[in-house]
Amino acid sequence: xxxxxITKTLITSVSLLALFAPSQASAQLVPQPWVSxxxxxxxxxxxxxxxxxxxxxxxxxxxxxxxxxxxxKFINLPVISPYVGVGLYSQDKGVAVSGGVQVGATKNVFVxxxxxxxxxxxxxxxxxx
Numbered sequence: 001x002x003x004x005x006i007t008k009t010l011i012t013s014v015s016l017l018a019l020f021a022p023s024q025a026s027a028q029l030v031p032q033p034w035v036s037x038x039x040x041x042x043x044x045x046x047x048x049x050x051x052x053x054x055x056x057x058x059x060x061x062x063x064x065x066x067x068x069x070x071x072x073k074f075i076n077l078p079v080i081s082p083y084v085g086v087g088l089y090s091q092d093k094g095v096a097v098s099g100g101v102q103v104g105a106t107k108n109v110f111v112x113x114x115x116x117x118x119x120x121x122x123x124x125x126x127x128x129x
Contacts, residue, residue: 030129031050034049034126035125036058036123036124038114038123040063040116040118045061047122048060051074054076056074056085058072062089062093062119066089067091068118069088071087072085085097086098087116096116097116100114108127109125109127110124
C-alpha cells in the first residue's frame with residue numbers, strides 16, 4: 001500500500017513537472033498522428049493520438065469496453081520524445097496515468113512504446129508530415 005502511494009505521487013509529480021516545463025518555440029505546428037495497440041489483463045487495447053506543439057491527445061479503448069481520453073505532454077529531445085499524461089476513462093476505470101517514449105525511425109515515421117494504467121503496455125506507429 002505504501003509503495004502504491006509513493007508510485008502514484010512520483011508519477012503525478014513528474015507529470016506536473018513535464019506539463020509546466022517550457023517548450024521550444026520551434027515546435028512543430030503540423031499534427032503528428034499515431035495508432036497504438038497494446039495489452040492489459042489479456043485484452044487487446046487500441047488507441048489513436050495526435051501531437052502538436054509538444055502536447056498530445058490520445059483516445060483509447062481498454063479492457064471491459066472502457067473508453068477514454070488522455071492528455072499528454074512531450075519533452076522534445078533531439079532523437080527521442082518522452083511523454084507523461086493523465087486521462088479519464090469510463091466503466092468505473094477512473095483516472096489513468098501514462099508515460100512512454102517516441103523515437104524517430106525515419107524522416108517521416110516514428111515508433112513508440114508506452115504504458116497506460118488502464119490500457120496497459122502498448123506500441124505505437126506514427127507519421128510526420
